[in-house]
Amino acid sequence: MEPYELIRSRRKTLALEITGDCRVVVRAPMRMSEKRIQAFVERHEDWIIQHLERQRQKAAAPPPPPTAEEIEAMKARARAELPPKVAFWSDKMGLIPTGFKVTTAKKRYGSCSGKNSLCFSCFLMNCPEEAVELVVVHELCHIREKNHGPRFYALLAQYLPDWQERKKLLR
Template structure:
């Protein structure tokens, strides 16, 4: 196993992450034994190796400049509220607000109070993928988890959501 950085916190699950610069981060509960962590890493060794190889073969693009991020945020502020309003009417839901951020790890989220948050980097995706993220977050107003009821609702509004999801990668 490659060298990794272990981060212990008040979490309940184990997770492994490959950073943009190719470091391996392992996030673990505070009291989990090293043997359990080692077992987890050995079960995921092939996945980790594939991800590291991908990073080495195709290094990530350079970080966007502040001006590029500002331009993406402006575009998101112009596009996303209209899309949210359109889909919210179709779905019969009402979000409590729409916020644009420069989050890197997720394109959207829905709070417990039904406030939607979108990353400006979503604007780098094709239009069908943007609609998918908007509808996905609006579905969370009705269903707060990713269970079967959630995906049934998502499929009701976007029967091709699986194909659209491939556009996000």
């Protein structure tokens, strides 16, 4: 079994993370027993091995970082291509975002604020069209459902029944 770093906090659930530098991090509630944490890690051994290998491959051959000009070009493309998609899906879903922004976020492709303002990473423009559409619809769903609960995924599936296949394109 892979060694892991344990981080306890005021949370209710266990979570696994494979970091960019290929460490296994387990996040756990403050008072959860070591035995339960260990059992959780053992149950997810295959997942850990698979994702560690994927991360090691990424780390072995990282792509060169984009230049400032390339980032500006992606931002311009995002500002041109995303608003019509947001408008189309907003109309179809009967939802109205309060704002729209393009950033250079590297960890997430999109977000929806508590005030229903949508934010997209310019790096989303490197993804296939079906994946871009998924991120737009995903963030719009957050206007109605602020979390990733069953109602959120039911809403997402209502508009994009193939969302799980599209999600694979984001990786």
